[in-house]
Amino acid sequence: MSTKNQHQDRSPCPLASALDIVGDHWTLLIIRDLMFMGRHEYKEMLEAWEGISSNILSNRLEKLTSSQMIDSVPHPESKRRKLYYLTEKGKSLLPVIAELTIWGFAQKKSNKVPPHLKELLTGSRTKLTKKVLNSLTKWEKTYL
């Protein structure tokens, strides 16, 4: 083990710090579900396009909670169900998700753009940010 691995952080580079939190196949898809797709429940996330496995989903929700990117409240209809939501830290990933989505779309021109992404890919970033944050605030006013 080299000395550079004995520090708490693996690197002084903020890109590496970011990848320590969101640098995997699944984390940003969960953030996407909460940010754009209105999927706030475990079972809704399980049913997303990518077919995330139950153990990976549980693991990522735990990690995201402990790194204060998301939080949860009991579902109003049943205490056994949880409603997950983005914290401010989680919401601040919007520009990252936007750029990655635009890049992913550019690589695969045949991609059928889901209607909710049209604004992200072609519209004003400021308008999109405002719209997304407003919709999250509206959800919060209802459930938190």
Added chain:
Amino acid sequence: MSTKNQHQDRSPCPLASALDIVGDHWTLLIIRDLMFMGRHEYKEMLEAWEGISSNILSNRLEKLTSSQMIDSVPHPESKRRKLYYLTEKGKSLLPVIAELTIWGFAQKKSNKVPPHLKELLTGSRTKLTKKVLNSLTKWEKTYL
């Protein structure tokens, strides 16, 4: 296995397509090395802050080459050495790297900003993009 996993792509979502290529702990750090740090050789990348292991580095360089994000030429001083460089596809990740770096920096305010990142974190994005692309073009004129 559900039918949604039988397609070539795991999802119609361009964010998932992007994560299939760059969604891991290391890939974007290699792109960073080539884009900002002037590390074009295998051994230079091995020596970067994060201490990537030799087998992971080889694996990622192969994947990045096969997905046409990077390419390589023999080193002018020795045919046994390779010089890696970013293709246009690889260079187009600049906005993604910029947003992730800004986000990573915001999470860890005590991070000591490496001098080469000051412009990214505080300056004009257009100027930064021009500067980075100019420096990559200069390298290409020398080695390709």
